Amino acid sequence: MPELPDVEIFKRYVDATALHQTIKEVSVKSRQILRGVSPQTLAQKLQGHQLASTWRHGKCLFLQLEEHGGSLVLHFGMTGFLKYCKDGKAMPPYTRLLLGFSNGAYLAFACQRMLGKVAFADDDQAYIEERGLGPDALALEWEPFKERLAAKRRSIKAALMDQGLLAGIGNIYSDEILFQVRVHPHTEVSKLSEAVLHQIYKTMRAVLEQAIQCQVDPTRMPQSWLLPHRDPKGQCPSCGEALLRDKVNQRSAYLCPNCQKKNA
DNA sequence: GGTAATGTTAGACT
DNA sequence: TAGTCTAACATTAC
Numbered sequence: 495m496p497e498l499p500d501v502e503i504f505k506r507y508v509d510a511t512a513l514h515q516t517i518k519e520v521s522v523k524s525r526q527i528l529r530g531v532s533p534q535t536l537a538q539k540l541q542g543h544q545l546a547s548t549w550r551h552g553k554c555l556f557l558q559l560e561e562h563g564g565s566l567v568l569h570f571g572m573t574g575f576l577k578y579c580k581d582g583k584a585m586p587p588y589t590r591l592l593l594g595f596s597n598g599a600y601l602a603f604a605c606q607r608m609l610g611k612v613a614f615a616d617d618d619q620a621y622i623e624e625r626g627l628g629p630d631a632l633a634l635e636w637e638p639f640k641e642r643l644a645a646k647r648r649s650i651k652a653a654l655m656d657q658g659l660l661a662g663i664g665n666i667y668s669d670e671i672l673f674q675v676r677v678h679p680h681t682e683v684s685k686l687s688e689a690v691l692h693q694i695y696k697t698m699r700a701v702l703e704q705a706i707q708c709q710v711d712p713t714r715m716p717q718s719w720l721l722p723h724r725d726p727k728g729q730c731p732s733c734g735e736a737l738l739r740d741k742v743n744q745r746s747a748y749l750c751p752n753c754q755k756k757n758a
Numbered sequence: 759g760g761t762a763a764t765g766t767t768a769g770a771c772t
Numbered sequence: 773t774a775g776t777c778t779a780a781c782a783t784t785a786c
Contacts, residue, residue, distance in 0.1 A: 497764065526782090553765080572765050573783085588783090607783050609765055648776060657766080666764050744778070746762075 496570030498662030499705035505550045511578035512601045519594030527590045529613040552661025564616045571609025577602045631662035651679035652743045665745045673720040678756045679747045724748045
């Protein structure tokens, strides 16, 4: 689930559960998810400290320690999520990292497919730069958005999903944005008029914000959206046509062949 | 048993 | 050189 709106919900979840408690225990269950930090170093950085605040950049969640002590950085891959448990027994399956607090509760980072990543950043901004991430999709203004995408020869779907251009959009939400703007995902960015690009920008903001409001729960999203119908048997909520599953960038893109014509 | 799944990335290619 | 594309990564469910 973890695209920008999902990670924003994880951020709010941490804010509501795990702040301002002293970390007693740091247990790395799967070493493989660590990026650029050893289990020993991670434990040493975290133990005895508290999570003071959180913020999100694209799909990355930063859990900041008090007194500028650096941040625990979480990336959720395709299957990652967080769970705050009152005791260690309620731990979800595939827990890869477990933080134990002085009040006896735990924060578990789970990811079934091991594509999630855990890192430690002494400086959040430097970390973002090192990883080559573009500006956060919700923080990005129209003018820089236009400049970043300008004249790209790749498809609009690939461009929206490129974390180096702008950070936070993945397969699901790029489909949703392009469906709402009625643009075919294969369309080359350079072929889009400025007016259409502007529509894409505005729709991107609206979709991301509303998805957060809906708690990323498809059943709460408007029925006019693609997302609640996004499966191989789904029908277009606008015209009733059977949805098409196409390949863009090695990923399956869902679209309505009637509403999203090429060269439209 | 083959295929696909909400992500990233190193290396190949143009 | 820069931009773009592909395969690989690990695991489970249908």
